[in-house]
Amino acid sequence: MNSTMRIVNTYVEYRENPLGIDVEKPRFSWILEDERRDSFQEAYQIQTAADDEYGHILWDTGRIHSSDSIQIPYGGEPMKSRKRYYYRIKVWNHKWEESEWSKTAWWETAFMDYREWNADWITPEYDFQAPKSACPVMRTEFQLTKKVKKARVYVTAKGVYELRLNGNKVGEDFLTPGWTSYNKRILYQTYDVTKMLQTGNNAIGAVIGSGWYKGELGWRSRRNLYGGREALILELHIIYEDGTSQEILSGPDWTSSYRGPILYAENYHGETYDARLEMPWDISGIEREAWFGVRPMGRMPKDILRAQECECVKIREILRPKALFRTPNGETILDMGQNMTGWIRFRVSGKPGSRVVLTHAEILDTDGNFYVDNLKGAKQRIEYVLKGKGTEVFQPHFTFQGFRYVMIEEFPGEPQIEQFEGLVLYSDMERTGFFSCSDTLLNKLYENVLWSQKGNFLDIPTDCPQRCERLGWTADIQIFAATAAMNMKIPLFLTKWLRDLAAEQFESGGVPWVVPDIYDDTYAYDLAGYTGQSEQVAAAWGDAATICPWTLYQHYGDIRILQEQYDSMKKYVDYIYHQGDNPFCWDTGHQLGDWVALDAPYGSFVGATDTAFVATAYYAYSTRILYQAAEIIGNLKDARDYRQLYEKIRSEFQNKYVRKDGSLSVKTQTAIVLALHFQLVQNEFRQGLADELAAWLERTNYDLITGFVGTPYICHVLTAYGHAATAYRLLLKQDYPSWLYQVTKGATTVWEHLDGLKPDGTLWNPRMNSFNHYAYGSVAEWLYKGVTGISIGEHGAGYRHFQFAPEIGGGINWAETVLTTMYGEIRAFWRRCEDKIDFHLKVPVNTTAEIILPVSQLESIRESGKRPELGNGIHHIKTEGAQIYIHVGSGNYNFECMETK
Numbered sequence: 001m002n003s004t005m006r007i008v009n010t011y012v013e014y015r016e017n018p019l020g021i022d023v024e025k026p027r028f029s030w031i032l033e034d035e036r037r038d039s040f041q042e043a044y045q046i047q048t049a050a051d052d053e054y055g056h057i058l059w060d061t062g063r064i065h066s067s068d069s070i071q072i073p074y075g076g077e078p079m080k081s082r083k084r085y086y087y088r089i090k091v092w093n094h095k096w097e098e099s100e101w102s103k104t105a106w107w108e109t110a111f112m113d114y115r116e117w118n119a120d121w122i123t124p125e126y127d128f129q130a131p132k133s134a135c136p137v138m139r140t141e142f143q144l145t146k147k148v149k150k151a152r153v154y155v156t157a158k159g160v161y162e163l164r165l166n167g168n169k170v171g172e173d174f175l176t177p178g179w180t181s182y183n184k185r186i187l188y189q190t191y192d193v194t195k196m197l198q199t200g201n202n203a204i205g206a207v208i209g210s211g212w213y214k215g216e217l218g219w220r221s222r223r224n225l226y227g228g229r230e231a232l233i234l235e236l237h238i239i240y241e242d243g244t245s246q247e248i249l250s251g252p253d254w255t256s257s258y259r260g261p262i263l264y265a266e267n268y269h270g271e272t273y274d275a276r277l278e279m280p281w282d283i284s285g286i287e288r289e290a291w292f293g294v295r296p297m298g299r300m301p302k303d304i305l306r307a308q309e310c311e312c313v314k315i316r317e318i319l320r321p322k323a324l325f326r327t328p329n330g331e332t333i334l335d336m337g338q339n340m341t342g343w344i345r346f347r348v349s350g351k352p353g354s355r356v357v358l359t360h361a362e363i364l365d366t367d368g369n370f371y372v373d374n375l376k377g378a379k380q381r382i383e384y385v386l387k388g389k390g391t392e393v394f395q396p397h398f399t400f401q402g403f404r405y406v407m408i409e410e411f412p413g414e415p416q417i418e419q420f421e422g423l424v425l426y427s428d429m430e431r432t433g434f435f436s437c438s439d440t441l442l443n444k445l446y447e448n449v450l451w452s453q454k455g456n457f458l459d460i461p462t463d464c465p466q467r468c469e470r471l472g473w474t475a476d477i478q479i480f481a482a483t484a485a486m487n488m489k490i491p492l493f494l495t496k497w498l499r500d501l502a503a504e505q506f507e508s509g510g511v512p513w514v515v516p517d518i519y520d521d522t523y524a525y526d527l528a529g530y531t532g533q534s535e536q537v538a539a540a541w542g543d544a545a546t547i548c549p550w551t552l553y554q555h556y557g558d559i560r561i562l563q564e565q566y567d568s569m570k571k572y573v574d575y576i577y578h579q580g581d582n583p584f585c586w587d588t589g590h591q592l593g594d595w596v597a598l599d600a601p602y603g604s605f606v607g608a609t610d611t612a613f614v615a616t617a618y619y620a621y622s623t624r625i626l627y628q629a630a631e632i633i634g635n636l637k638d639a640r641d642y643r644q645l646y647e648k649i650r651s652e653f654q655n656k657y658v659r660k661d662g663s664l665s666v667k668t669q670t671a672i673v674l675a676l677h678f679q680l681v682q683n684e685f686r687q688g689l690a691d692e693l694a695a696w697l698e699r700t701n702y703d704l705i706t707g708f709v710g711t712p713y714i715c716h717v718l719t720a721y722g723h724a725a726t727a728y729r730l731l732l733k734q735d736y737p738s739w740l741y742q743v744t745k746g747a748t749t750v751w752e753h754l755d756g757l758k759p760d761g762t763l764w765n766p767r768m769n770s771f772n773h774y775a776y777g778s779v780a781e782w783l784y785k786g787v788t789g790i791s792i793g794e795h796g797a798g799y800r801h802f803q804f805a806p807e808i809g810g811g812i813n814w815a816e817t818v819l820t821t822m823y824g825e826i827r828a829f830w831r832r833c834e835d836k837i838d839f840h841l842k843v844p845v846n847t848t849a850e851i852i853l854p855v856s857q858l859e860s861i862r863e864s865g866k867r868p869e870l871g872n873g874i875h876h877i878k879t880e881g882a883q884i885y886i887h888v889g890s891g892n893y894n895f896e897c898m899e900t901k
């Protein structure tokens, strides 16, 4: 017991103490620490029990001789519903020293089988005299006579709901149950309400907004996409101290009303709230006359109910406005100093019936006036009518806004800046990545990328959070997934969305443009012109089906996501196989190509790169991912078959697009980037192509002209072929077109177009000009991987093995990344000091790293004043070309390099 190896954190299904999951075999992961270097786990033991004293052990692995410390599936008896399971873990290190037991932790199940739901879906009786768009409330009262030991509520709605119990909001989540493919899957949430109940009379109920379920979606202002009626299903399970229990279920005895204060609420358009209509529906003993009944919806299925699968949306940050000022047009404007997604909360006092009216927008126009044209009809407007009693505090319920500026159209008295705050809403994911360096503009770009992730990770990954779109565009997240996975812990968020992707996949295997899918032929017509096809599938968009699971596998060592999504991945590749006459290329359908690339012909969003080239390149890439996934999950026949398919696609690609002299027949930068990044051209031609790309960029003043498809990979490709200096020129360029151009223009999030705001001060076409679009923010992956040099090594899924190979350059003096991985924290840092460069790396316990230092002689490296030698964590040292490779185990390493080329 004298080992210093400790278990510092444990997780079940990526969470600490998750409440209300229905995963049959939840997986355990733990983080180890040890001050000593080169520390590995040799064995582990997991115990689960019905109590936290471990008096009644349910499952005990015994000592398992394995170095695995993440994603270990539960192997005990099938779990019961609505039960808490405790667990603890111990480990042995490579010297067979035994650790202490980890701190006791737990998970709690929800309904393991949907058939256990006893409650009814209920919907309000319609009240024809109520305001047309009002949000209904459904409620009930009940009596408790005994002392409560434990109480849980399981609840969801068709619409978005806020649940209240005895005068208080239940939980801290907003916009629940989020957006899923509602016809096939609706998630319910679990809350611990033990402390909210009281002896005697109690009241519980929910108010329901239209949300994604029946509110407006897409730019054609269509409503009721999933159904026309709000509905609620709820079970409150109470266990008394004396061991007896009681259940309160939504059912025909509940009552409803449309006469509450929320008169109107829509995601895009905002909320109208008349505080004079507030009624205390969430406390017991209210008058019953004005209340209507509810209708049980007998035929509404329960088999679509699943326990919440990821973090819910919460208020994650609160911002104070930076300024309150008047525009040249005389508008009163609040500047949040940050483009954000969420709400304004305000404090106000005034006469009954006086109003606060706020409109939200992302930018000011060239003259400094309020600008809403790029919202494309999303009104983003909050109207609040005062009840006129003391100080009133308001924040919206069933809407969200993408904004930096707020126009105060009406306000009782003179508004003061202190009366407002910005509530930043996004899914409650842990921040895992931090990057900073000596270049302040680059740091700002990185911050902007983070903010675009926050703004667009509101339950689903969206393209933008402001205009009447806010949809799960598949390419956007496919491009951004790796960056997102470094910035935040996203596996649950993305797994949930991938289940929707699989649910929405067409019979043919094609993947819709957006998930959840809201498009039908009419939308397709808007975008594509009439193509005669009812299913719109495009390369780089549909490939989210393969790339997103693969990204999760790489970053979190999550094999289950590959198993779960495997059919969907395979169906997608098979879909492409069946397009057109030639099964080894993809040259049909309406393709979106290298979206918004600057080499696009005038008036088009589709970049100059031949769309069949893009589609075939992605086809090859997805097929490669598929066969690798098949290998990992042990489907060896598929692995063989799809590898052969991949090879055929690759040779078809070479036949079609690679000329005899090694040049490409498609002459764009994106074409080179894809051909190299997806490794589609013959080895002997690769360096030449990379050189061509570098020379091209040099010739064209390092203009960034690639679109959605080429931009994420361009710096990676340049660095892989020895052109890091060019990558830095591109990255650090400040004039248009470049990443930093928008930073110099004051951007606080990443823009949809590199020239959303043009150098002459005019704005891009308002039809499509979002200032919060993360796609181009995928460059942050290169900040982590290139500038600080941290990347996942081969066979190192989950960062079990990783590389530290910083690209020193660009006039940057120091850079740092801190990354919380499944194994613990990686810290990578380098700094130029006069005649040497210092490198620091922290390698988590149970992992290994390859440190690649840019020096040719081992003599030039010092660790604690000495030349590095084997032993004490260093497993291997080799010199290759102008680099030294040092293979290390866990611990902290500090190297000084005397060569500073």
Ligand code: BGC
Pocket: 463, 464, 469, 473, 474, 475, 476, 527, 592, 595, 768, 773
């Ligand atoms: C979205 C994009 C998306 C594109 C594809 C746009 O309206 O905002 O990010 O990928 O459409 O057509």
